[in-house]
Amino acid sequence: MRADAERSRRRILDAARDVFLERGLDAPLDLIVRRAGVGPATLYRRYADREALVRDLTGDLLSRLEAAAHQAAREEGDAYAAVRRFVHAAADLRMGAVIPVLLEGLVVDQKLIESRTRTSGALDDLIHAAHESGRLRPEVGAGDLILLSIRLSRPLPGGLSRLDADGTLLHRHLDLALDGLTTQAAPAPAPAPGEPLTFADLVAAADRPNATD
Amino acid sequence: MRADAERSRRRILDAARDVFLERGLDAPLDLIVRRAGVGPATLYRRYADREALVRDLTGDLLSRLEAAAHQAAREEGDAYAAVRRFVHAAADLRMGAVIPVLLEGLVVDQKLIESRTRTSGALDDLIHAAHESGRLRPEVGAGDLILLSIRLSRPLPGGLSRLDADGTLLHRHLDLALDGLTTQAAPAPAPAPGEPLTFADLVAAADRPNATD
DNA sequence: TCGAAGCGGAGAAATTTCCTCCGCCTACGG
DNA sequence: CCGTAGGCGGAGGAAATTTCTCCGCTTCGA
Known part of the structure; x- marks a missing residue:
């Protein structure tokens, strides 16, 4: 080329x-x-069409995310630190841009599916280890982390987007969410409502037939 | 009518x-x-035009937010609990829909400006008290809380929005962010990078002249 | 240096968005 | 219960946006 x-x-x-x-x-x-x-x-x-572009972009981002997952596992000694690093990496990549593609059945490309499987497997391992280590709250699943990274990495509406042109604020807020807003001295937090959200939950939600409106 | x-x-x-x-x-x-x-x-x-609609919506949401701020201060004994409740309320109202309007200079309506001033004042009081109480991390400002509420309350992209049709997940994630993802036994979190973000910071960011592209 | 490959702009066709006119319907005071 | 003022939704023309192609010029790389 x-x-x-x-x-x-x-x-x-x-x-x-x-x-x-x-x-x-x-x-x-x-x-x-x-x-x-x-x-x-x-x-x-x-x-040729929008779909081809979306697919190329998805492949590009997903392969980078996969690399990040492996790198996090390899380079971080502490299991919770590895989870943390993965979440920051996913936010940096702005996976939110293509998450719907990754989750919905639209993905026919075999390469994409395999990469997705490997990545979600790697993430599950990271999370499992972090749970074992006792650092990560047990009621938090892969889906929670992915959603957190997506939500915090989407651009702010209107003029506010200028506030975080370089992503500093994004990582600040990710850190706050990961560690919490309360001080160390605080009493134990009430358990978060609901069940841990898994990757499979996300896929299931995305796959249901679309009500277009 | x-x-x-x-x-x-x-x-x-x-x-x-x-x-x-x-x-x-x-x-x-x-x-x-x-x-x-x-x-x-x-x-x-x-x-008459889009602006009139936006203004009516903004007034509607802002007045409800103002009521929520006062209610939180009045009904919650604990200062941190009041902050928490305010953030949940702002998310429920989906203030993100009109935040750009509230922050940008576009607001000419005197009523809106006054309501905004009262609300941000009430929020500052809540936060100040929470800081005093030692429960709220000192590096967290009003802007951080507002941004958190905006970011977590925006709809998820694509089919994922179905995941949280009723807002359960939103409040779950808000709770996680407020309390943190780590367990109680965890060592003290590293301080979040950067300065506390104030309400004034948001206004300043939104007010800068727009580069339209 | 030369040919193949890539590029951007102009612009026609298709689609979306804006907004009004008008005949029908509903709330509500008597 | 009835009259009517005020409100409603749909059809549809005008305007704007979006899609997508042709073609002459430029750039890469052998």
Whole structure:
């Protein structure tokens, strides 16, 4: 692949991620093109349709997340620290942009499914170890962590997005959520309501037939 | 005002809040109309333009938030519990839908400004008391709490939104963030990076001139 | 240096969004 | 219970946005 083509691809994927985050997966491709600073033809030449673009982006992000999961397991001695690191990495990647794709049945691509399986397996291992270590609250599951990372990494509405242009605030708030807002001296927190949310719960929710409205 | 007119207003405001949350303040009014289950004329008859609708919605939500702030201060003995309750209330109201309006200079309506001032004052009091009580981490400011409530109360992307149709999950995650994901036995958390975020910080960020792109 | 591959802009076609007109319906005072 | 003022929804034309292609120019890489 020619160098300039690869450069365009990168710019388009980066722009697509941001636009999908802000406007959802059905955002106008025009916006992506404009944000990427390329001509419309450059996008349409590479991607036959929206789905092709979404799939390429999903693969790109997922493979990076998979790498992050393994790296966290490998490089962090403490099990809870590894979970923490994974959550921060998922937020940095802005997995929220493509989470619906990863969870919904739409994914036909075999490569994607395998990567997803490996990644969620790695995450389960991290969490299991953290539970064993006694550091991670038992009522917290993989789904809770993923949702936390998605919710905190979505761009803020309106002018507020400027508040966190570089992501400092995102990591600050992730840290606060991971550790809690209360001081150490506080009495034991009441157990959070509900059951631990698993990865499978997310998939199940996303898979139910869509009521379009 | 006739009973059916008031009923329509309510339906439109509720729908507008949801649509603005999902698509931002420049979402097509058509969507609101459809979600509200009313005819387009019903919206346009009442509101001369988008701004009028946004203003009415903002006033509606803000006055309810103000009531919640006072109620929290009045009914909760413990200072930290009051903060907690306020954050949950703000999330329930989905203040994120109109936060940009409240923070940006666009608000000309004197009533709105006064209500905003009263509410942020009440919140500051809650937080100050919670800091005094030693329960709330000192590096947490009003802005942090508002952002937390906004971020956790925005709808999840795609099919995931079905996961939390009734808001149970929202409050679960709010609780987790407030108390932290670690167990009581954990060592003292590292201080969160950065300075406490104040309400004024939010306003300042939102007020800077918009770079439209 | 040359050919193949990639690029962006102009713009036609399709779709979405905005907004009004108008005939029917409903709330509510008498 | 009835009259009517006020409210309602749907149809649909105008305007704006979005999609997607053609084509002449530029850039990469052998």
